[in-house]
Every structure is written in structure tokens, then in C-alpha cells.
Amino acid sequence: MTPEGQDLLLRGGDALGLDLTPHLPAFAELLRLLLEGSARTNLTALKEEPDIVLKHFVDSLTCLQGGYLHGVQRVVDLGTGAGFPALPLAIVQPDLQLVPVDSTRKKIEFVSATAAALGLNNVNPVVGRAEELGQDPQHRQRYDRVVVRAVAALPILAELALPLLREHGLLVAQKGPISSEELNAGRRASGEVGGKVQVVDPFTLPILGDARTLIVIEKLKPTPAKYPRRPGVPNQQPLF
Template identity: 45%
Template structure:
């Protein structure tokens, strides 16, 4: 894989950590793709405000490893899947997952065109053909037959409160599908609220996975929701309402 990107510091390979934490390792080709993604994000960051995480080890831990760790052991074990990344920003977690699982079809959604333009421009550099970048609002997509209850996985990386994230994501997953909420800290009160809100939306908490990041020992939680019933037609509510008026337990 070659590109005209400026040279950057090399990312650490950390193959032992990948294996120990995810039962998975990137191939040499995937490591090259991760390096290309890093160089590309650093270059694009000079023109569009994408991330403050620019040092190689920080980028590896907080963008690459964290993106893949959110899916957990599903990264190595899950069947081919249709996945949506809601609020993808600069392409996280969607682009690292597309590299790690080329058999997954990923839709990367964001409401900001500049950020989706960044994702779009990355695809030929990364030689990815399994990614659809999309500008739009999740509240609108959640009512379209081409997206409603069409996804095996929906990923939401801390874009809003847990109630808001659940309302964004659960209408999009198939029955039996999984929502993954990427969170930092997590409280009993949040879990109680989410369990009640998820029930209104056809979901249930399947697992709360607490872990630490491998380099800085930062606290993280992956919250897994399973779709157990059809989401009522009223959800998601109109654009802006889920964030302004989160559902109450």
C-alpha cells in the first residue's frame, strides 16, 4: 500500500496486547492500513478539527485499540455482519473495524459533511471497499425501511446520554441484533435508567463489560444491548428531540 501522505512516526504493533485482549492480531497488511490511517488523520487534522490524540501510542490505544475493544470477542468470532457506526466523526470506531473485518459491511454516519468528506477520502488510501460514508441524521434514518431494523450491530461511541444513544441505535438493529455503547465511567444509576429506556425501545441490557485500557489504564465500559422486540413506530423521535429531551426511566 502506497500513498502521497507525509511521513509520520510509526505506530507500535502491540501484537501481544491485541492477542491477549481480543484473541485477534492484525496481519502485516492490516498493520500497514492502520499506519496509513494514522498518517492520513494527522494530515487531515491540519485542515479539519478531528482529534487531539496525535501521538503514536495514544492513537494506537485510544483510537485503534479502543475502537476494536468495544466489539469485544465479537471481533474475532462474529459472522459477517452489517454494521452502522452512529456519529463516526473522523471514522472511529468504523474505519478500524472495517480494516479488521473486511467481511463486514459498515455504514459510517455523521451529521457533519466535513467529517464524512474526510472519511470518504480515506477509503481509496486504505483500499477499503466495505465502507459506506453517509451524511445524515440518525433520527431520520431510523424511520427509513432501508435502515430501520436492518443492522446486525450498531455502534455509538459516547455521542450523548445513554438514553439518547439507545433511542438512536435500537430502531436500526434487527431482532436479535446488538447495540454497543462505548462509555468511559459507568454508574448504577445509568444502568437502571438504560434498562428502563431500552425496554421502551425493544431492547434489553445483555452485558456491561468493564475494562481498562492497556497502556494508560483508563476506565472503559462497553454496554451491550440486545434487540428483543420491535421498536415502537414513534421512535426515534424527530431530529433533535432525543438529545434535548432524553427518554426518562
């Protein structure tokens, strides 16, 4: 990573109250592997160092705001893609047991290989669709938290994520600006699958100032067995 990239990462971390100095070597290696992997296959749209540092690394770490990931263990990153937010979270918070999930095998192969190269023993990636894992006893109701970034609209996320959570587990969804229509639909969908929207926290991405929203949905009671519906149905026919 260039000195300019390191400076951006440290300043971004500072803005989030994180000293990333001890983690610079891990982030530098993650950047190198991401650029190398992206040259071979289509992993991420971002190809420039400053974009990757701010829009992947720092952006992923904004999920730590509010302390919703403190003092918990089992965390799914639903639709992790090339490993975001899972890999930055695993670097900075080694006490988290992260399960990055994606339906695309090549992305999970990249996440596995990268976690191994970085020596991240707290990352256990899974290839699969959320709709299937949510009906699989090995995964249903097994997790303390689900984190998610850039995967789907809130009503769809509620149906995909809540089945994976234990009671009083939290879905922590990091999104861009959210419309009142999407939020209202998300509130209704959350109720249908046993949850409640507890936090809607607008904030800006450090340095760039891009608008973001952290949404936290708490699971209050078991999700009805019919959810999640069959693969593809939550997207094609959102609950609300």
C-alpha cells in the same frame, strides 16, 4: 508510523488477542491521513501518535471483545466522527459491511476519502442524523449491529440505535465508566424502544489501563413507530 507506535499497536492488539502485524501498513496509512486531515480541519482532539494508536486504534478494536461482531454483516457506526471505531474494525474484520454515520458532512467526507485510500471496500459512509435514518425505510430495522463510541448517554443511544436494528440485532456501546443512574435509565429506555440490556462488561484499555465499559443491548421486539423522535429531541428530552 514510528517503531514505537508500531510496538504500541502490536502490544495493544496482543492484549485483545489480535495479531495486527498484517495490518501495520493500513494502520500506518490511517495515522498519516488522520494527522494530515487534522492539520487542515478539526477532526479529532488527539494529535500525538501514541494517543492516536492507543485511544483511537486499540480503543476502537476493544469493540471486538466478546465476539458480538462475529458472523454478522451489516454494522452501523453511529456518530463515527473521524471514523472510529468503523475504520479500525473495517481493517481488521474485512467481512463486516460497515456503515459509518455522522451528521457532520466534513467528517464523513474524511471517512469516505480515507476508506478509499486504504482500499476498504467494506465501508459505505452516510451523512445523516440518527433520528432521520431511524425513520427512513432504507435504514430502519436493516442492520445486524450498531456500534457506538463516545456519542451520548445510554438512554439517548438506545432511542437512536434500536430503530436501526433488526429483531435480535445488538447495540454494542463502548463507553467509559458508567454510573448506576445512567445504566438504570438506559435499562428503562431500552425497554421502551423494544430492547434489553444484556451485558455490562467493565474492562480496562490495554497498556493505558483507562476504565471502559462494553454494554450490549439486544433488540427483542419492534421499536414503536414514534421512535426515534424528531432531530434533537432525544438529546433534549431523554426518555428516562
